[in-house]
Amino acid sequence: MAVVTRGFTGRGHSDPKLPPGQYLTEDFPVLSAGPTPRIDLNKWQFTVVTEAGGRHTWSWQELLALPSEDVTVDIHCVTKWSKLGTRWRGVSIDTLLADVESSADYVMAHSYGGYTTNLPLEDLTDGQAWIAYRFDGENLAPEHGGPARLLVPHLYFWKSAKWVNGLEMMPEDSPGFWESAGYHIYGDPWREQRYYGD
Amino acid sequence: MDPMDYMDGNMLAGELREIFSMDVTAARGRCAGCGRMGMVAETRVYQHAAGLVARCPGCDAVLIRLVRAPDRAYLDLHGMSFLEVPLA
Amino acid sequence: MARATVLRRLTWQAASIADIRVETDTARTIVLDLPGWPGHVAGQHVDIRLTADNGYSAQRSYSVASAPADGRLEVTVQRVPDGEVSGYLVDIAQPGDVVEVRGPVGGYFTWEPEDPSPVLLVAGGSGIVPLMSMIRARSDVHSRVPFRLIYSTRGPADAIYADELRRRVRDDRGVDVAYAYTRTVPEGWPRPPGRLDAALLTASGWPADLGPAAFVCGPTGFVETVANLLVAQGNEPARIKTERFGPTGG
Numbered sequence: 001m002a003v004v005t006r007g008f009t010g011r012g013h014s015d016p017k018l019p020p021g022q023y024l025t026e027d028f029p030v031l032s033a034g035p036t037p038r039i040d041l042n043k044w045q046f047t048v049v050t051e052a053g054g055r056h057t058w059s060w061q062e063l064l065a066l067p068s069e070d071v072t073v074d075i076h077c078v079t080k081w082s083k084l085g086t087r088w089r090g091v092s093i094d095t096l097l098a099d100v101e102s103s104a105d106y107v108m109a110h111s112y113g114g115y116t117t118n119l120p121l122e123d124l125t126d127g128q129a130w131i132a133y134r135f136d137g138e139n140l141a142p143e144h145g146g147p148a149r150l151l152v153p154h155l156y157f158w159k160s161a162k163w164v165n166g167l168e169m170m171p172e173d174s175p176g177f178w179e180s181a182g183y184h185i186y187g188d189p190w191r192e193q194r195y196y197g198d
Numbered sequence: 199m200d201p202m203d204y205m206d207g208n209m210l211a212g213e214l215r216e217i218f219s220m221d222v223t224a225a226r227g228r229c230a231g232c233g234r235m236g237m238v239a240e241t242r243v244y245q246h247a248a249g250l251v252a253r254c255p256g257c258d259a260v261l262i263r264l265v266r267a268p269d270r271a272y273l274d275l276h277g278m279s280f281l282e283v284p285l286a
Numbered sequence: 287m288a289r290a291t292v293l294r295r296l297t298w299q300a301a302s303i304a305d306i307r308v309e310t311d312t313a314r315t316i317v318l319d320l321p322g323w324p325g326h327v328a329g330q331h332v333d334i335r336l337t338a339d340n341g342y343s344a345q346r347s348y349s350v351a352s353a354p355a356d357g358r359l360e361v362t363v364q365r366v367p368d369g370e371v372s373g374y375l376v377d378i379a380q381p382g383d384v385v386e387v388r389g390p391v392g393g394y395f396t397w398e399p400e401d402p403s404p405v406l407l408v409a410g411g412s413g414i415v416p417l418m419s420m421i422r423a424r425s426d427v428h429s430r431v432p433f434r435l436i437y438s439t440r441g442p443a444d445a446i447y448a449d450e451l452r453r454r455v456r457d458d459r460g461v462d463v464a465y466a467y468t469r470t471v472p473e474g475w476p477r478p479p480g481r482l483d484a485a486l487l488t489a490s491g492w493p494a495d496l497g498p499a500a501f502v503c504g505p506t507g508f509v510e511t512v513a514n515l516l517v518a519q520g521n522e523p524a525r526i527k528t529e530r531f532g533p534t535g536g
Contacts, residue, residue: 002337003300003386007378010370012342023342032203033247035258078248080342158248178248182265182272195267202506206530209347211391212333215296221393239394240528 011081018082019189025081030143033177037112037163039147046131046148047166050102058096063131063148066091071130073153075160076189088151090132093124096167104169108176109150112163116176118185119152119159121169128154131164156187156194207241207252213264217271220283227278231259238262238281298335301359301387303379309446312365313412314376315351320387323359326350328423329396329416329501329529332361332389336371346371349415349503349529350390353422359387362446364412395501395529399427403499403525406491407435408482408512410504414446416529417501421451425458432460436490438482438508441470464490482508484515494520499527506530 012023044060058066070089076082108118123129132151133140140146145162152159158178179185184193192198207223214222223239234256241252241261249265254277261277275281301320309315328350335345352360365376379385397405397420405424407417414437424433439445445465454461466482467475477486492498500521502512509530516526 002298002335002341002343003384004339005336005374005385006383007380008336008374009338010336010342010344010374012338012340014340014342021341023340029246031247033244033249033251034253034260036203178265181249181263181274182267183248195265195270196272198267202510204506204530206506206528208331208392208395208529211331211393212296212347212388215391216388221391223391224393237394239392 017084019076020192021080022076022082022189023080025083028083028144029077029081031077031079032143032162033115034113036142038142039112039163041147044147045165048096048100048169049166050100050169051104051171054101056100060147063091063133066095069130073151075153075157078156078158078183078187078194087136088130088132089134090130090148090151092127093129093131094127096131097125102169104171106170106173108168108170108174109161109164110166110168111161112165115161115163117159117161118170118174118176118179119155120173120186123152123155128152156189158183159187204242204244204253207237207239207243209243209245210238210250210252210262210264213250213266213271217273222281224284226282227261228280229254229257229259229261230277230279232257296388296391298386298388300384303381303383303385305381306379309362310444312376312444313362313446315360315362316375316379318359318361318385318387320359323357324390325357326354326359326390327396327398328354328419330390330392331416332359332387332391334361334371334375335386335388336374337386344370350419351415352419353426354419355423355426362412362415362418364446395503395527397423397499397501399423399429399431401499402431404492404496405431405433406498406500407433408500408502409435409437410508411439411444412446413504413508413529413531416503418447420501421454421461424461425454430460433462434491435461435463436466436482436486437463438466438468438504441467442472462490482512484519487512487515487519497525499525501527503529504531
């Protein structure tokens with residue numbers, strides 16, 4: 001049991017609406033495991049690769065031309081901060097996968113800069129996930145994953161891959177960057193699945 | 199332009215001393231990516247992440263990852279092909 | 287290698303604040319009472335952790351400021367804008383308050399008196415702290431190793447330990463200090479405000495062919511710039527030890 005320091009409150013406020021172990025924050029902490037990629041929008045691409053090798057690619061202009069949604073969601077980071085009512089605009093993964101033929105159950109999300117994270121396909125569909133490119137009424141800033149990031153708010157936010165550039169369909173689950181470093185393979189904040197074996 | 203939002207491996211000293219009985223930051227390692235030799239203290243450490251990530255100052259490859267849970271730590275050193283540890 | 291390490295795994299310990307000294311408007315020296323403090327080697331640091339009563343915690347690393355011979359743990363903390371931990375330690379902490387400490391740690395950025403090489407210390411802002419421990423250690427053991435400190439701050443009011451440095455230049459024999467002020471300079475100062483550059487390193491540092499041991503500490507950008515300048519002047523990279531605080535500094 002850690003020693004409590006008188007008068008220290010830090011940035012974290014408890015709130016009964018939050019998943020276990022989380023604290024509410026008003027700011028938007030920037031968490032990054034490496035240098036921020038700077039991506040030329042003329043070269044930006046998002047690619048879905050199926051387990052059979054099929055490829056579907058969208059350029060930046062093509063992404064912006066797709067039907068988009070404005071969503072307001074709560075987000076929960078495994079480092080314990082949560083932010084409620086965050087506003088995003090993005091393209092639903094359902095839209096992107098509409099013409100993709102796959103029988104795979106799992107997906108690896110890939111990002112510029114090399115980051116990866118794995119998810120079950122069923123957690124990306126049915127209105128649960130987006131490729132988001134606007135946050136809080138503005139274009140998504142590079143340090144928060146811009147130009148576009150994956151947004152999967154029902155899982156810990158490390159699954160919402162910043163600088164996303166593709167989805168790889170996988171028949172079997174395989175751990176991504178943090179999952180292979182000791183974080184939980186699935187990451188449900190409501191069951192507090194932070195670390196391997198939780 | 200890299201905004202230099204990293205620290206260096208000196209800040210790993212406390213975390214690694216909870217795991218090892220010696221100071222690892224004064225050890226030299228070889229980057230499994232580019233072969234560069236350098237002190238762990240001189241790696242680029244990104245601390246504002248879900249865990250601590252130390253990268254090679256030469257090629258940015260990940261050298262070390264450390265995830266802390268309340269009662270255990272997960273340490274990945276596979277980004278270094280070896281660590282040279284002074285014993286004398 | 288730090289001799290202060292003991293063959294045991296290190297972990298967090300409760301420490302109470304014994305005293306707080308004002309250094310500048312934004313910096314305080316915190317004297318900590320840590321039972322079983324084993325002493326430290328100049329340049330080492332400790333991690334300090336604060337926990338709120340709702341369980342929320344934050345931790346940061348701070349260099350040990352005290353002289354090793356004092357046998358006491360003192361850290362000098364500079365308040366960082368929006369700093370969770372530095373904001374508490376500088377503005378709220380009082381003697382009697384309890385924090386958690388892990389340390390001393392660090393076997394790389396250390397100076398030990400056995401090394402006869404002349405020493406170059408280059409500090410950016412709160413990067414002066416571990417270098418001050420080295421200057422104090424030198425005096426403890428009456429070392430004759432010549433030290434040259436180049437200290438970059440925004441202006442004279444931001445220089446931590448200014449009075450003590452003046453006294454040591456006068457009394458310690460073999461310590462020289464040069465300042466680089468980046469925003470405000472005193473009346474009659476020979477250089478306009480500006481960043482530390484190659485010319486000042488040449489004027490106030492050591493010639494590379496003396497093989498000095500260099501210690502550079504401060505914000506990441508500052509350290510990278512200075513280290514590159516030292517290499518360009520002919521110093522071997524292996525003779526330059528660095529400690530980076532991140533973009534904003536301690």
